[in-house]
Amino acid sequence: MNAAVERSLGGPLVVGVDGSEPSLRAVDWAADEAALRGVSLRVVYACLWERYEGAALARELGRPAALPLAQEVVGAAAERARGRHPGLLVSAAVVFEEPEYALVREGRNASALVVGTRGRSGIAEMLLGSVSLAVAAHADCPVIVLRGSHDNQATPPVHGRVVVGVGEDAKASAAVRFAAEEARRRGVPLEAVRAWRCPAHESTDHPLLAGEPARLHEERAVEQLEAALQELPAGVEVRRRTVEGHPRRVLADASHRADLLVVGARRREGHIGLQLGRVAHALLHHSACPVAIVPHQGHDA
Incomplete structure (x- = not known):
């Protein structure tokens, strides 16, 4: 086996x-x-x-x-x-x-x-x-x-939510499935967070186009979030959030109101170095709650 x-x-x-x-x-x-x-x-x-x-x-x-x-x-x-x-x-x-x-x-x-x-x-x-x-x-x-102040306990919930960071390669994400199961076991909502940014070179000063690039990036983030949440187990309450900002900052902020923060980490076959993306690496140092690193064959959050 x-x-x-x-x-x-x-x-x-x-x-x-x-x-x-x-x-x-x-x-x-x-x-x-x-x-x-x-x-x-x-x-x-x-x-x-x-x-x-x-x-x-x-x-x-x-x-x-x-x-x-x-x-x-x-x-x-x-x-x-x-x-x-x-x-x-x-x-x-x-x-x-x-x-x-x-x-x-x-x-x-x-x-x-x-x-x-x-x-x-x-x-x-x-x-x-x-x-x-x-x-x-x-x-x-x-x-x-076990980062942050976890009060020596996984249950009962302290903050009453599990947070998962959704990356670009969101469909069928192992991290999302893991987070949904953790929320279901605890009987708490799952908060799915997709951070997005509008690159500086796409901004414009034209009054008729102001905000257009940012709107497109936000709409894409919403679509990616929905794609990530298509195959969740029954009985899980899901709260969706798209937030403008760098994923490291957005998820570190979210960790202050979570019992568990879940992020993905890409595994590359034959690679011998640290197989953690920048986001996961930063959260292991700065999260205010326990962090679950879930391996998968894709891009990290």
Whole structure:
């Protein structure tokens, strides 16, 4: 069974942990999301350095080896998830590998990956930031990065809406479908946003033509938005918005009133660099709410 089919049948939700308080808050959010989806939760602790430095630390603490220390980290996270949702099926794994590689591999059979944005302190914060970025850029499944003030919860809704950014290549967008399902599960409206701009070279000072180029661009944005929303699941309330401005600014503003912001990211076969568009990359740094990066074979928002 290939990964896409396995995910469609309800693969586990995977959350990456590192023992930090932010990563434990990510466990809370991921446990809520797994319960909402009706799937199992897999807690993964991946750390290459534990193999070398952990043994010395374990000896200092009177422990015989590094592995029990790592198991304690992932075990505590798993117990936290079970305590939050007693009926939730939770598994845990320790992987001695670079976290970004381990989590991307875990994502092959996952319905989604959840990661935080901060590590324990100092350099660790930058390292975890780079891990989140790398995972969002390369995973085969949607990646939810817990930006902003998410109140440690996926449910109940805080703001009562899911926002999706609609790009130019909008028809049959994986990001739109993902966002619609998230809104349906939460019982909240889906706000679909299409940002548009009128290039400066198309503006005119002629009084009879003033505003004409802008109107055409706005009409095109409305058409693209409608095309993106043609195949939504039943029972989803949709609010449509076309907004003049750069997509990065428009969607960052929208994130202040959203429980989840969803954007697409193009995946190019054989490409080894960061596969995130400028919009997705900016929102991972500036969104005021969790961001779901949904891979697809098209243009990002």
